[in-house]
Amino acid sequence: MFEIEVNNKIIEAVPGETILSAVTRAGIKVPTLCYMKDLAPSGACRICVVEVDGMKTLVPSCSYPVQEGMKIHTNSKRAIRARKTVIELLLANHPDDCLYCVRNGNCRLQGLAEEYGIRERRFPSSKKKDHMLDATSPSIIRDQAKCILCGKCVRVCEEIQNVAAIDFVKRGSKTVIAPAFEQSLNVSSCINCGQCVLACPTGALREKSSLREVDEALHDKDKYVVIQHAPAVSVTLAEEFGLRPGVDINGLMVAALRQLGFKKIFDTSFSADLTIMEEASELVHRVTTGGKLPMMTSCSPGWIKYVEQFYPDFIDNLSTCKSPQQMLGAIIKSYFAEKEGIDPEKIFSVSIMPCVAKKFEAARPEMGRNNIFDIDAVLTTREVARLIKMAGIDFDSLTPETADLPFGTRSTAGKLFGGTGGVMEAAIRTAHYMITGKELKSLMVEDVRGLKGVKEAKVKIGDLEVGVAVVSGVGNASKILEEIKNGRKDLHFIEVMTCPGGCIAGGGQPLSTDQESIKARLHALYNIDHSETLRTSHKNKDVQKLYDEFLKEPLGHKSHELLHTHYIKREVLS
């Protein structure tokens, strides 16, 4: 530790850290655009420049290391002027259509223009606006006109997710960000995770919205519109309405959805319980009959596409279970439709997901029967917040309500699906019961909890020692997959969630998602698990009823028809 002087105040700095890291710790705010915590600085945008006594030029604080005795001015006239110019130059190549932009009021560039009092366009636009809007992906829209080339999407895609679907193309003023050969996103190696959407400071990357279809269905008298909400949504939606991260508003959200006119509100955590019944049975089946091991979870559609295109040799390791979204979708248009006497073709089935890849998943051709899709529209957490705001629904005036039967009951195990390790924990609880006939002594499986990239554990189930691994963030998956390729044999079951932290940090979640909010959301899920009594999927009475009345048994004939799927090797330019 040594001392440096910042804005005439003495603060402490650690040798080797950057100016930005030292001043941020001291509570001094320096704006950033291209900076990404925990990644090596790129120093691309120059918005974080500060003045250092004795240095001829301003230095980028995100990449410049502190030196003992440094005298830094973060808000000198020169630094502010330089930042202003940077913003003005960025705006020179940016359209002035904020009013029509999805990021209106929520845009870093707009925010900086406001903070720095930019009141006129000083530089006329020089960039030709002949960029194509890429709307080919079912999940993500790319609007290059709004791109400021900060490179965050490129870095998150390559350095965090290990996908590298996009990169900088060409040079200088001609630079754009694009997939290989400037092809469109739908034929690229993009896995639709949407982490780039969370990283993008402007409206250049956004989800492909389904609000219009949903709105039209809601006002169509011939349609029976139902909605399901994913486990990770109730603990994040509150943030879109200004509440602190980690507040669970499940009851209020259900009440709001009912006011919006959805005929039935179902809980995807119910079908998470159903998934566990199928998946744990599949695991037991594979272990006892010498099936392909280790089995890998299949709930996360980004991870599925990742395997299909980068590791097709592991396709048989993927559980054949559909994701909870698709399972519930299939059950709604079969069992529920039959029970209620509704023509499945009249049902418009919506889901609220923390995820943009779910939009891709719902559109997979195998996800339906007889030209009827299991799911008709997927809304992200952000989109549903817009829907609620548009309808003028005031949360203060609502009283909590519960989801509708027959798919409204859930165990806390199903709820845990929303965070990394959750599928594993739920599966262990039920697999233990299926194999030994007894419940785990302690239901909490500490080893698979938390935000570490890879967690491993050995779990004793009767005489069996089951090796499990939990991968948080698909970028951490290749290490384990390579180990298995090279002969590692001690693992039986692997959970992979595409987004680092799991669905609570999914690409459809509030744009304010950061490490702190992810922690708070995960704890909200743990709190639910600790405070309720129904904590195992196999104890869910409504799931049992579904088996009694309709499915008969896990892995049975009906299950195979409705709840299981297959995967395909994908050729993409990668």
Place this chain on the structure above:
Amino acid sequence: MKEEIRKILEKHPDSKRDSLIPLLQAVQEVYGYLPKDAVVEIGKHLNLPASKIYGVATFYNQFRFQPKGKNHVMVCRGTACHVKGSLAVLEAIEQDLKIKAGQTSRDTLFSIEVVACMGACGLAPVISVNGEFHANVDPQKISEILDIYREEKKSAMEAANA
């Protein structure tokens, strides 16, 4: 084609990501451009994603992604030529051939490449077609020059048909 490309790559065993540009050059040497398959195969060889390779390759003017045309037009955009109006020359050529720099016309008769400096600054602005230099070109002269090569092609075809 994949097999051929692999053969080229086999001549560079143990290469790492810092051999990317030499490998791209080696492939372009053979094909005159970088086919998609080549980018994918080089990616496998070096364990690099295709997007990265395309990013590097588009950074440099020397790499093409379409086969060269029968007449390859090189337009100098070096400093001296720039000052003498080479941008207008380039635009005139692009307009005349209805393709952009780096592309090849549909009839495969022409392709355009932009180069940084041909070392003929005294003749600026200068272009070269199939290695023949044309000095002090101005945009008005462009179609005249290009016609020479169009005619050559036509008469060659007529001769072949006769």
